[in-house]
Each structure stands twice: as structure tokens, then as C-alpha cells.
Amino acid sequence: AQTVTQSQPEMSVQEAETVTLSCTYDTSESNYYLFWYKQPPSRQMILVIRQEAYKQQNATENRFSVNFQKAAKSFSLKISDSQLGDTAMYFCAFMKPPGTASKLTFGTGTRLQVTL
Amino acid sequence: NAGVTQTPKFRILKIGQSMTLQCTQDMNHNYMYWYRQDPGMGLKLIYYSVGAGITDKGEVPNGYNVSRSTTEDFPLRLELAAPSQTSVYFxxxxxxxxxxxxFFGEGSRLTVL
Structure with a gap:
């Protein structure tokens, strides 16, 4: 079974600064997907960024980027130019590729607080 | 666009009562899932379905049942509610x-007292 570990329960960053959230996972699969989801106080689950394991290039979405280290099974999220609206819980998640049951396995989350 | 719609958004149950959380999606998606999120924790899979008529257990299925009679609907049934089922359901x-x-619904907060 796959496991996802987020070792930082809480983090804080000042507005306009950069912060990196850590995630490690364990799997015997060679192809899979990794995700970062954001959950603001509204409770809605919002996809931030995704990475396909067979792609060596790190995914980027505007101010959000990942550092994907497949051999180390590490998948960190970097948020640049942090904004107050980035305050939320962030969940790292793992999925075996489509064609299987495609179940999403979540980490326990990192609570990010962006301050003035 | 409606996407994934869950009802109710909030519910308080007494121990031993039963209820059904409704979920419907209008995107013609084959796969549907129910997760629960306990305070300060990540989401854990309860049940999932890969298509109409097919369901399977996830990580924490005890105390729950599901059905998938149509592509659109995937209700979650709680039988004999217990305080341990107090959670947010997605x-x-x-x-x-x-x-x-x-694609997630907005969640349903269930409290069992």
C-alpha cells in the first residue's frame, strides 16, 4: 500500500516571501501521479498542481512549483511571492495511474499561515 | 456548472440513528469516491466506485454502505451512527x-451526539 508523509504540521511565512512544503511517499510503482491540494477555511478541496512520475521536468503553475525527486520519493511544493489568500491546509496526495482504481492517498496535511 | 453536489452540508445525529449522504455529479464521470476527514487530519477513503453497479471498500468502510445505481449518484449510508463517525465527508x-x-464536493459536516 502507498503511504504519504507530510512532516510539517504547521508553517508560517510572511507575505511576498517564499515557502517550501515537504512531502515524501512510499510506493513500489514506477508510474504514478502526485498532487498538491489546497483546502482553505471554506473547506473546498482545490487542486494546486500535479506531477506525472514519468516526466522528469518539474511542474509549475504560476507561483507554485514542485521539486520532484523520484529516486528519493520526495515531492515538495514551493510557493513564491506568498499571498494572504494562500493561507490554507495543503495536502500532498498520491495516485496510481488511470486504468487502476485510481484511488487518491492523502498525507496528513500542512497548515500554512501567511502573515503581513 | 454544478460539478459534484453533496447534501446535506450539515447534520447532527443521535447515536444509533441512520442517515444517507447524497452525492451527485453532472460530468458523466465513471469514478466516484467517498472520503472522510477527521479534525486536523488528511482524507481517508471510505468507499469508491468505478462505474454504475460496481462498488468497493476503501481504507475505512466499517459502519458505512454505498450503492451506485446510476452514473450520476453515489449515496453513502450510515447505519447506527456512532460518535466515531463525527467527521467531514467529501x-x-x-x-x-x-x-x-x-473533483470534490463542498463537504458534509456530520456530528453524532
């Missing part, structure tokens, strides 16, 4: 594209 769906993205 329904999600996924299509057959290669993005792997799950």
Missing part, C-alpha cells in the same frame, strides 16, 4: 482523462 468524482484530477 464526495469526489473523476473522469477517464489522463489528468488524474479528482
Amino acid at each position: 464526495c469526489a468524482s473523476k473522469g477517464t482523462s489522463n489528468t488524474g484530477e479528482l
Whole structure:
């Protein structure tokens, strides 16, 4: 079974600064997907960024980027130019590729607080 | 666009009562899921379905039942509610594209007293 570990329960960053959230996972699969989801106080689950394991290039979405280290099974999220609206819980998640049951396995989350 | 719709958004139950959380999606997605999120924790999979008529257990299925009679609907039934089932419940769906993205409902907060 796959496991996802987020070792930082809480983090804080000042507005306009950069912060990196850590995630490690364990799997015997060679192809899979990794995700970062954001959950603001509204409770809605919002996809931030995704990475396909067979792609060596790190995914980027505007101010959000990942550092994907497949051999180390590490998948960190970097948020640049942090904004107050980035305050939320962030969940790292793992999925075996489509064609299987495609179940999403979540980490326990990192609570990010962006301050003035 | 409606996406994934869950009802009710909030509910308080007494121990031993039963209820059904409704979930419907209008994206013609084959895959549907029920997760629960306990305070300060990540989401854990309760049940999932890969298509109408097919359901399977996830990580924490005890105390729950599901059915999938149509592509659109995936209700979650709680029988004999217990305080341990106090949680926020999320329904999600996924299509057959290669993005792997799950689309989530807004969640249902259930309290069992």
C-alpha cells in the first residue's frame, strides 16, 4: 500500500516571501501521479498542481512549483511571492495511474499561515 | 456548472440513528469516491466506485454502505451512527482523462451526539 508523509504540521511565512512544503511517499510503482491540494477555511478541496512520475521536468503553475525527486520519493511544493489568500491546509496526495482504481492517498496535511 | 453536489452540508445525529449522504455529479464521470476527514487530519477513503453497479471498500468502510445505481449518484449510508463517525465527508468524482484530477464536493459536516 502507498503511504504519504507530510512532516510539517504547521508553517508560517510572511507575505511576498517564499515557502517550501515537504512531502515524501512510499510506493513500489514506477508510474504514478502526485498532487498538491489546497483546502482553505471554506473547506473546498482545490487542486494546486500535479506531477506525472514519468516526466522528469518539474511542474509549475504560476507561483507554485514542485521539486520532484523520484529516486528519493520526495515531492515538495514551493510557493513564491506568498499571498494572504494562500493561507490554507495543503495536502500532498498520491495516485496510481488511470486504468487502476485510481484511488487518491492523502498525507496528513500542512497548515500554512501567511502573515503581513 | 454544478460539478459534484453533496447534501446535506450539515447534520447532527443521535447515536444509533441512520442517515444517507447524497452525492451527485453532472460530468458523466465513471469514478466516484467517498472520503472522510477527521479534525486536523488528511482524507481517508471510505468507499469508491468505478462505474454504475460496481462498488468497493476503501481504507475505512466499517459502519458505512454505498450503492451506485446510476452514473450520476453515489449515496453513502450510515447505519447506527456512532460518535466515531463525527467527521467531514467529501464526495469526489473523476473522469477517464489522463489528468488524474479528482473533483470534490463542498463537504458534509456530520456530528453524532
